[in-house]
Amino acid sequence: MIKGRVWKFGDDIDTDVIIPAKYLRSVDQSVWPKHVLEGVDPEFSSKVRPGDIIVAGKNFGCGSSREQAALAIKWAGVAAVVAESFARIFFRNAINNGLPLIEAKGISKIVEEGDVIEIDLDSGVVRTPKGEVKSVPLPPFLQDILRSGGLVEYYKTHAKRDQK
Amino acid sequence: MLSMASTAVEKIISDKIGRKVAAGEFVECPVDFAYCHDGTGVLVIDALKRMGVERIKDPDNFSIVFDHSVPPYSDQAATLQARVRRFAREQGLKKFHDMGEGICHQVIPEKGYVAPGMVVFGADSHTCTLGSFGLFSTGVGATDLAFILATGETWMKVPETIRVECKGALSEAVSSKDLILEITRIIGTDGATYKALEFAGEAVRAMSQSSRMTMSNMAVEMGAKTGFIEADEKTVAFLGRDGKRFSSDPGAAQEIIEVDAGSLEPCVACPGSVANVRPVREVEGAHVDQAFLGSCTNGRYEDLYEAARILKGRKVHQDTRMIVVPASKAVHMKAQRDGLLDIFLEAGAMVGVTGCGPCLGVHMGVIGENEVAVSTSNRNFIGRMGARSSSVYLASPQTVAASAVEGKITDPRRFLR
Ligand code: SF4
Numbered sequence A: 001m002i003k004g005r006v007w008k009f010g011d012d013i014d015t016d017v018i019i020p021a022k023y024l025r026s027v028d029q030s031v032w033p034k035h036v037l038e039g040v041d042p043e044f045s046s047k048v049r050p051g052d053i054i055v056a057g058k059n060f061g062c063g064s065s066r067e068q069a070a071l072a073i074k075w076a077g078v079a080a081v082v083a084e085s086f087a088r089i090f091f092r093n094a095i096n097n098g099l100p101l102i103e104a105k106g107i108s109k110i111v112e113e114g115d116v117i118e119i120d121l122d123s124g125v126v127r128t129p130k131g132e133v134k135s136v137p138l139p140p141f142l143q144d145i146l147r148s149g150g151l152v153e154y155y156k157t158h159a160k161r162d163q164k
Numbered sequence B: 001m002l003s004m005a006s007t008a009v010e011k012i013i014s015d016k017i018g019r020k021v022a023a024g025e026f027v028e029c030p031v032d033f034a035y036c037h038d039g040t041g042v043l044v045i046d047a048l049k050r051m052g053v054e055r056i057k058d059p060d061n062f063s064i065v066f067d068h069s070v071p072p073y074s075d076q077a078a079t080l081q082a083r084v085r086r087f088a089r090e091q092g093l094k095k096f097h098d099m100g101e102g103i104c105h106q107v108i109p110e111k112g113y114v115a116p117g118m119v120v121f122g123a124d125s126h127t128c129t130l131g132s133f134g135l136f137s138t139g140v141g142a143t144d145l146a147f148i149l150a151t152g153e154t155w156m157k158v159p160e161t162i163r164v165e166c167k168g169a170l171s172e173a174v175s176s177k178d179l180i181l182e183i184t185r186i187i188g189t190d191g192a193t194y195k196a197l198e199f200a201g202e203a204v205r206a207m208s209q210s211s212r213m214t215m216s217n218m219a220v221e222m223g224a225k226t227g228f229i230e231a232d233e234k235t236v237a238f239l240g241r242d243g244k245r246f247s248s249d250p251g252a253a254q255e256i257i258e259v260d261a262g263s264l265e266p267c268v269a270c271p272g273s274v275a276n277v278r279p280v281r282e283v284e285g286a287h288v289d290q291a292f293l294g295s296c297t298n299g300r301y302e303d304l305y306e307a308a309r310i311l312k313g314r315k316v317h318q319d320t321r322m323i324v325v326p327a328s329k330a331v332h333m334k335a336q337r338d339g340l341l342d343i344f345l346e347a348g349a350m351v352g353v354t355g356c357g358p359c360l361g362v363h364m365g366v367i368g369e370n371e372v373a374v375s376t377s378n379r380n381f382i383g384r385m386g387a388r389s390s391s392v393y394l395a396s397p398q399t400v401a402a403s404a405v406e407g408k409i410t411d412p413r414r415f416l417r
Helices: A068-075 A088-096 A140-148 A151-163 B008-017 B038-051 B075-090 B104-110 B125-133 B142-151 B176-187 B202-206 B209-222 B233-239 B301-311 B329-337 B340-347 B397-406
Strands: A002-008 A053-056 A080-083 A101-103 A116-120 A125-128 A131-134 B026-030 B033-037 B062-065 B119-122 B136-139 B153-157 B161-167 B196-200 B226-228 B255-260 B267-269 B277-279 B290-293 B321-324 B372-375 B391-394
Touching: A053 A116, A068 A088, A080 A116, A088 A101, A088 A140, A088 A151, A088 B142, A140 A151, A151 B038, A151 B142, B008 B026, B008 B119, B008 B136, B008 B161, B008 B196, B008 B226, B033 B038, B033 B104, B033 B142, B038 B062, B038 B075, B038 B142, B062 B104, B104 B119, B104 B125, B104 B209, B104 B233, B119 B125, B119 B142, B125 B136, B125 B209, B125 B226, B125 B233, B136 B226, B142 B153, B161 B176, B161 B202, B176 B209, B176 B255, B176 B267, B176 B277, B196 B202, B196 B209, B209 B226, B209 B233, B209 B301, B290 B301, B290 B397, B301 B329, B301 B340, B301 B397, B321 B340, B329 B340, B372 B397
Parallel strands: A002 A053, A053 A080, A080 A101, B033 B062, B033 B119, B119 B136, B161 B196, B161 B255, B196 B226, B290 B321, B290 B372, B372 B391
Antiparallel strands: A002 A116, A116 A125, A125 A131, B026 B153, B267 B277, B267 B391
C-alpha cells in the first residue's frame, strides 16, 4: 500500500521537461533529482517530499529513452506515478528501476493537487478523497520486477540462476 | 474471434520464438541485434556492473555508436565517453564506432548490421527507424538493454498493428516528412501507444529507402513501438544484404487508416507538440532565428540534396543562421564529392561534424530565450533545442531551406517554379 500527497501535472509530460538533456552527461548523478520536472515547474524539486505521489494526464513520459527521467523522479523521493496513460519506454524504465506506475483512467479528473491518495498495487485500486478508481493491475511478472526493486535485482535473483 | 491472418510484426516475433503468437500476448523474445550510443551507453555499463555481468553474451551482435555529444562539449561528457570506450575495448566489440562515423540509426543500417526479419533493440527511442527495413525494432532504456546484453532476450507485449495506407503520389516539394507529420496530426501523440505502425500503400512503395526511414523514425512520436515497412529491392540495396521478408496478411491489421498522399501540401509541426501540424501556408511569415538541417529524421543525402536545390545561388537570410549536419560520414563524403557542401557554405550556412548536432538542445546550436528554430528533426517539446521560452517548428528539408532563405517560415513551392 502506498499513501501520499499529490502533485498534479497535465498531458504529454515529456522526458525533455522531466529532465532536460543538458543535465544528462553528468558524472555526478545527484544533479538529476535536483532538476526533476524543471521544464514544467522550476520549483518542483524544492517542493516535493519523500513519499509524495505524482498524478498526471495522458502519455506521461513520452519522448526519449533516457532512463534519467525515471531515476530523477524516483530519487526525488516520489513514491509512485499515477496517470491516465504512460509512454511505453518510460513505463519500462520506471518498472525496471522499481518506481511503481499505475495507469488509472479518469484519475486526473477527480484528484486535486494536495489530496492524499492511497494505492493498492496488488488490486490496482486507487483511493482518493472523492472515491475509488480501479485500474488494471500490472501483470504478475512486472510486479515481480517491481517487488525485486528493479530489473537489476530481478536479474540477480531470477535470470542469472536460469542461465546456469 | 479466431483469425488466422497475421501482421508482419506478429510473424517476425512468431518466427523468432518458434510458435505462433498474436497481439496482446506477453512473450520472452530472443534479440538478433542490439545497440546504444555514448549517452545511453554510460547507464548500460552501470547496470551491467550492478548485475555482476562481466562478459556480454553476444558481442558480435552489439554495436555502440558515439553520436550524441560529438565531439564532447564538456569535460564530463568526455570523461563519460572514455568510460564507454574502455568498455567497448574490454568486451572486444568489433562494431564499436567512435565519434565521427554518424548517428546510430543511420550507421547501423549503412554498415549492413541488420537485415529484414530481425528483432532489433536499441537504447534510444528512435530505434523504431529501423522498422523501415522490414524488421521489428524498438527503443528501450539502458537497464532493459543491459538485460538483453546479459541474456540475449527480453520481454515484450506483442503489439497490435495500425496499418497506414498512403494512397496516391506525393507532389513536387512535398516529402515523406510532410506525410509523416500529417499522419502524426491524424493519430496524435499517443494514438499508437504500445502498438506497431505499419506504413504501406503506393506512396510508400514509390519512396526511396531514405524517405521511408524518415517515416519510421517518427513512429515513436505517436507512442508506437515501431514503424514497420515491408522490405523490397530498395531495402536490400541500402543494406547490401537480404533477410527473411515478411508482410501482413490482408485484413490482419487491427486498425487501418487511409491517408491521401496525393493531395498533401508542405506542412509543419508548430511549437509545443509534434501533432500540432498545419499547412506551411497557414503559418508563413513567422520569424526564424535558426534553421537546422540534419538528425536521424532528415540528415541523409537526399535531404541535403533537396535543400541544396533551393539554396543553390541563394543566401541564408541575414537575420537567420543555418546549420547543416550530415547524418553520417558516408553522407558527408558524398555531399562533399557532389558539391552540396559548397552550395551550403556559399549560401552562408555552417556545416557541422556528423552526429546528432543541435537536435537535442545541448550543443552546436542551442537556441536562446524566445528564439525560434525551424528544424528537420523530430521533436519540438518545450525547451527541446534550448531555452524554455524558445520554440521549434518541425519541417521537411525543403521547407527548412526555403525558410532559411526568407528568414521566416516559407512554403518551399515558391522556389520550385
Ligand atoms: S539525431 Fe536527435 S532524435 Fe536522432 S538520435 Fe540523435 S538526438 Fe535522438
